[in-house]
Amino acid sequence: MTTPFALEPHQRQWCTELRALAAEHLRPLASEGTPGRVNRPLVTALGDLGLLARVFPAEGPVRAMDLCLLRESLAAECTEAETALALQGLGAYPVALSGTAEQRARWLPEVVAGRAVAAFALSEPDAGSDAAALALRAEADGSGWRLTGEKCWISNAPEADFCTVFARTTAGAGARGVTAFAVPADRPGLAGAPLDMLSPHPIGTLAFDGVPVTRDDLLGEVDGGFRVAMRTLNLFRPSVGAFAVGMAQAALDAAVRHAGERQAFGGPLKDLQAVSHQLAEMATRTEAARLLVYAAAGAYDAGASGAAAYDAGASGAGAVGSVASSSAMAKLLATETAQYVVDAAVQLHGARALRRGHLLEHLYREVRAPRIYEGASEVQRTIIAKELYRGRAQEPAGPVGVLNESQKEDR
Template sequence: MESGSQFRLTPAQSAFCAQVRTLAETDLAPLAEAGAPGHVNRPLLAAMGRHGLLARLFPGGADGRAEAAALDLCLLRESLAQVSTEAETALALQGLGTYPVVQSGTEEQIAHWLPKVVAGEAVAAFALSEPGSGSDAASLSLAATPTADGWTLTGEKIWISNAPEADFYSVFARTTSDAGSRGVTAFLVPADRPGLGGEHLDMISPHPIGRVTFDAVPVTRADLLGEVDQGFRVAMRTLDLFRPSVGAFAVGMAQAALDASVAHAGQREAFGGLLKDLQAVSHNLAEMATRIEAARLLVYSAAEAYDSGEKRIAGRSAMAKLFATETAQFVVDAAVQIHGAVALRHGHLLEHLYREVRAPRIYEGASEVQRTIIGRELYRG
């Protein structure tokens, strides 16, 4: 079975996916493997800049506001994930941290940062989660205290990808107390601001995650992303674009696990024959393949709905992320079972995927949050 779906994909889109997979195999994967786990891989980012993958993420060019098509973003992330989850994650984090600037920043902010991001020279981070507000992002408490020149930020962010090594942060802070999502403001905060600190967190996933601390960090109106007290909209606008593509990342990992399992079962001898001839194994492979294709179609459908400007896409995007990430967890776990103990050895593809696959069910809205969104949409008029 071929790894790619032809659901409304043009020949050019299919060729692009194949090109990305080839590039990941020949150039990006070796750079990813040479990087230090848990740290930003700047040579990898530079290579993605040279090969135009970051430019594909920002089709408006180094000084434009144009968004990537959600379907293109999904195809890019799925294709990279099939070969190198490190490359996929590095690219996705650049998009997540930079799109608040693309969508809501000033011309000066865009002109300063976007060319460096597109070239793979500047590292971005999306700083929303806090110790007391993960999935409940509207309850964040990082304090923005008014000053004569703007505000000072005091508090901390946690579980921030690319922290503390990012060159700039899209930060969401509380400017109006007791106002929920209506009292949040977004700021672009360069990493060299006085009072900004942080530390690495030791996580099971191999990409960098850390804590960011704010000790009266100064920001001004020139650092605003959007309007005062409208920062939650800035965050949600970026997450709305990226949510279906989290599902695409999951589909790519699941496809890699299935491909490995099909190959293993087709050559591994046990009980007097090949594993693939055992009904328990073949039925499991069939279930894995069916769930992956269903997840892929949900992801593509949600992305196309976003691109076509359909209203009320929250439920469809939530379904795509929910089903794809839960499917990836099931498929990777089943693949480990088919491979047996060899899959648990450090350095094995499935050992790597087993560590990677858990986090997408939590970040950018945990599975429980996605179910809440879907349930709420069922009762809307």
């Protein structure tokens, strides 16, 4: 379902084309991959089909609306393709937004072509939303720094070709003492292991044993890593909601088909009022979530995020004003809605939906993670609640050191 008053005809046509492309070219490659590991043929296909180029357009940062439409459309047909694309974007956008010309020239063409896999290495075993708790140390050694510590719940780890790594350069400085580095995977002292997760995403750990980095690897400024993280997460957070809407739509489509075909109690399931009302509720919630996601993306693209939001993020406050609130509402409603719709679709299908390999069994495992990563639902509610009083008390959108946009699994 698309929303005529929210989308232009060319946008609706693009969504249709994306879904067809995903079904024909990407879904077969996804089915051949190993769950929980990087699917390089799939990443290469995203590059060959020009989809990664849409995430990294030559004219500058991708529009949030385009990113949302791209992720929603792919998710409706092939969640593995959507995830692979999103992880490339999240891992490499710090380079696009904060890297030097040399860094961008080195990494972005490879990422866009699907030849290099990127990772966003923020979370740690004891540090998710709380940026002040980051413990990975970047110790000065004269010519640069040595990274020592551990990262956990890192997307594309340990198979990525390079990682955006956030490390502590100034002890006791909270979020203001974090620095970002682009670290090639072949650096001595860098190791990792995959994690076996409920959702079939490539997630793992990274271990840093005195890994050398220099100023050539620095992204942005020393102690300015929180801003680097926020600039990327502010852009990507609304599109997590789009991913969720895509999954909800896939589950709704499956439920509508099943209810129309399945015969029970003398007729199709859809003729039972309990079933038809359930479908109506699923459709209404999905459309409401979609509209809120589009509104958040539109607000971002209208410039409401702007430099002020990035500056606030650098001081630990996160995005400001309506963009912070609308993005949080979009992610919250969309991810919670997707959980509800997928669960309801499973209930309507009965035991067949629990069989390994069924679309809804797959979605049931996929849909749980977005309620946690890039800001758990509880974090989004905190942002929304604080924004309600921001104009009255002039308080920040979040306490200093709290990375509102990221918790646990780094997407």
